Amino acid sequence: MPSRPLLRLHSSRPRSLSLLPLAMIHSSTSRLPHHLPQNQTEYTTQAITYHDRTKHSLTSGYARGPGRLDWANQPNPFLRFVPSSSLPLLHPTTPLSPHYPSIYNSFPSSSLPLSLSSLSSLLYYSLSLSAWKTTAFSTWSLRVNPSSGNLHPTECHILSPPLPDSPYNASPFLSHYSPKDHSLEIRAVVPPNLKLPIPSDSLIAIFSSIFWREAWKYGERALRYCNHDVGHAIAALAISAAALGWDAKLLDSLSHSELEALLGVTKTYPPLPEPLPTKLIRGNLPWVEAQHPDCALVLFPANTDFTVDYPALREFVKGLPDLEWVGKPNSLSKDHVCWDVIYHTAEAIKKPGDDNLFSVNPFHKSGLISEKLYKDFTVYEVVRKRRSAVDMDRVHLMERETFYQILLHCLPSGEVGLGEKQGRNFAMPFRVLDWDAEVHLALFVHRVKGLEKGLYFLVRNEDHFDSLKKAMRSEFEWVRPDKCPAGLPLYRLAKGDCQDLAKQLSCTQDIASDGCFSLGMVARFEPVLHEKGAWMYPRLFWETGVIGQVLYLEAHAVGISATGIGCYFDDSVHEVLGLKGRDFQSLYHFTVGGPVIDKRIMSLPAYPGPGIDA
Template sequence: MPPPPLLRVRLHSSRTLAMIHSSTSHLPHHLPQNQIETNNITQAITYHDRTKHSLTSGYARGPGRLDWVNQPNPFLRFTPSPSFPLLHPTSPLSPHYPTIFDSFPSSPLPLSLSSVSSLLYYSLSLSAWKTTGFSTWSLRVNPSSGNLHPTECHIVSPPLPNSPYNTSPFVSHYCPKDHSLEIRAVGHQNLKLPITSDSLIVVFSSIFWREAWKYGERALRYCNHDVGHAIAAVAISAAALGWDARLLDSLSHSELEALIGVTKTYPPLPEPLPTKPLRGNLPWVESQHPDCALVLFPANTNFTINYPALREFVKEFSYSEWAGKPNSLSKDHVCWDVIYRTAGAIKKPADDNCFSVNPFHKSGLISENLYKDFTVYEVVQKRRSAVDMDRVHIMEKETFYQILLHCLPSGEVGPGEKQGRNFTLPFRVLDWDAEVHLALFVHRVRGLEKGLYFLVRNEGHFDSLKKAMRSQFEWTRPDNCPETLPLYRLAKGDCQDLAKQLSCIQDIASDGCFSLGMVARFEPVLREKGAWMYPRLFWETGVIGQVLYLEAHAVGISATGIGCYFDDAVHEVLGLEGKEFQSLYHFTVGGPVLDKRIMSLPAYPGPGENAY
């Protein structure tokens, strides 16, 4: 029986890409604040439209070819700066993978050199080296688009027991290549970091150039996907130690810059910014852009943050002496001007919101038997991005439902409660309600009809979604779907060719068990909260993506994030018009094809595998 007309729709782009070079990062100071914010939102939306891939207008602007001579170094170092190695766990204890979504371990580990080492080893370290004999490259525990790793990690710590810095607070940079910390600045002994002695702050920053080298103007999107993956990776690793995690999102972009010494380390961006792509030796292109800070603390405790005291600490600590200069990543660069102009428009301002921690909700669990007998640490280290799918593996319906249950923000909810607030691991790290939903293309799930499905992750959006999407959609609950899983079938039919076409004609989107597009409530969020929510929507997709990666490996298969897709063609299939909802990330899950020509080597060679 042929698929219904809906799944055989002829796709076309509804608009050409905007090519407007409008600057909002250097607005006149006399503009009223509401006009500045309106201009910033316009810049974010303009960037988003401009960087869409189109079936008819072509791909977003990029380099066209790869300049291998100037491929950025994936490892940042600060020289000279004090450095000390972190411990390499040899026999780590960690919870059975599915139990981490049920509760935190009852006894959190104390903050120490050993626990910080484990936190970073099982979230951001190298997981392997790969070689073909002609070339060798590293993989990391946290995924990255193109394996380019624009995300850098900084640790802001109180005095750390069993370390060389056990009397004063300090800021360090994490070096995954050798699993070590570089000390950037040390506070005086009378300066107190205003968090409890058993807590820690992690700051993420992005080097846009690492992604832009390959992906051009669309790179800002991918950098923020990676931030989301890193946030989830750290939250999961922290949970295995018995620690909870929460964004410190009332801090401003400039406060984060001061906290990790950006202005003390890098040359300032030129004023005015270029108004077109610029080639040359441009050291400022390698600057770090602070993204966010997380605080990690013992779970199930009455933890709080005094933001005024933390701001005073940041101010005083910024006067510290900063050690080391960053190594050069490339000899020559291309400045994709719209990236830096948009980054300026989406900076987070400070706010007066109070710090709060959401109650913990367990995620729905059908059966632990659906998972392999892996610990959390085994799953995160086995995670790989599949290059191809085998077109053979068939997923059981219960496994499909289980994966989606772990993608829900609120988990097990009581009678009358709906999905929306972020209570479950790792989504509880975010301090806004869920804004991202999943449009699913089901290809090979036993007991589930092929077709287009939709997971509503915030049920407060249900009416808006149904009104915005095609009127022909069924919105039917599939058979035996868990009651707490808001999953709906929109249309029956084989959508393998459609999924492939939407994801830039990539077979990997059609050859697995299922693929999906992450659809976010978009312009209303920016209007309600501000332009600074633009990157945060991508962070949320990255957190979801990290869960999909881990779930796939925990059941014995694989997954891959897909950043290349035809944006407005996705919207057309769903019937979405305007910018109320936008597709921000694609993903695919299935049985991987392993390339036997590539050899795996230990992440950290030594006397024993992965031993220091």
């Protein structure tokens, strides 16, 4: 007779994990550390307040949003600077790149030199359009990098040394990437008296967010989604770079004001009002469309002794506001809504500069069970095939080895030696990040052949294991599942059918229950903010976005699909896991499975041809 499961997850009201009713908000006394400056303590409190305020609740409702969509003011998804010189990028015709799983094992033996051609490939396989979709009623574009609601708040700018095969072969330049026509809009040319302090075979990419694009649909919760998208973009760029033989690393010692200088923000946008609004306001508010600098990445030939001289880079940045910045941004909407809490929180989470030295972690390959688990796709084919599934088929059954393989590629440290633990970011693409892993995966397994249905947990930083186990339900099993690879810290917490539970947690969305598995990304939260500062708040979301990008690519590489889920009942997830207070918080959900294809929607090429505006 089979043993009785510890928790009956399949029940509509499971005894131990019942969601009706729930004590939705766990109070906790904010611990104010003495080692942070007073203003950083206040900023951390603001970040935590925002996070609590923007939780969706099963009992008290959703975070504050618009209620209805004002279609007349839907933001333009394409930012343009007019007038500015346009540098058309090349459209690769022979997409030669490594076989997909090999990208996790090593960099190519040689890196392509930096040129207009290689820069074109970098952006084409990370941030460009991947297709146009059309029905009888509307037409819209898709991109290589995913975005919540396909709203794309993330913009990319490039600081490049002279490109030998381009008109800009004599001077460095700053540009904005335009995905609609796959081109660079030249914003400023660097004069000879301002020396670019990075080698000629490297470049810097700067990401920024336009909050209004997400807030138009999602209201106050939009700041979370913008930072999910930044994480996806970081991973997309790092993986595309790796296929060229380039490594990538955040320049995370730069301050927010230095990132503003790299974007020419003060020369381009009206300043934020002083004081900031303290309530929701509507009207023609051009400053709502301003870009918020997020981060900068340096890309450089892999396997080289590469470093960045931060003092020299800071001196360079000081001269950028004096450049002649060309072009004004197009208006994205006629009218706007200012969700005041977003802008107060964005001010609080700005990162100050620091004196940390630039360093690149050694490369660790990821665990590989068998390349036969994957379709015969190259890296480039996978990234351009990526789509977000709208529905799952409730049929596809995943092999247990495929499930384990996907999770192996979600580990930050890759393969580790005897006695070593997961936690440091050595593996692709997590090595781009500048901190140790803070995010873990709570998995709802629905349709994995040879694996019992139930609740599982992947510990991505094993230094957190004891605190996680102590914080979660005492009745959880913490048992290693059958045939689990030795280097995969995966544990079964409870047996049982959890399809209804997964659906209920993800705002009652069927897609969370109809795939092979779904998950919630659980981050060490309040302790991180108190240890480091409020500026870690968006970085926790970036980490979830990087994990999400791996899940997207892994799903497509094995022939199925995936979708990020931003709508979930935050504290209901914590209740299921037994988490109280704010030491750990769920920041992003995901689902992986067999997609349902809507045959009513027609696909068109991303770039139909010269002179054709799709």
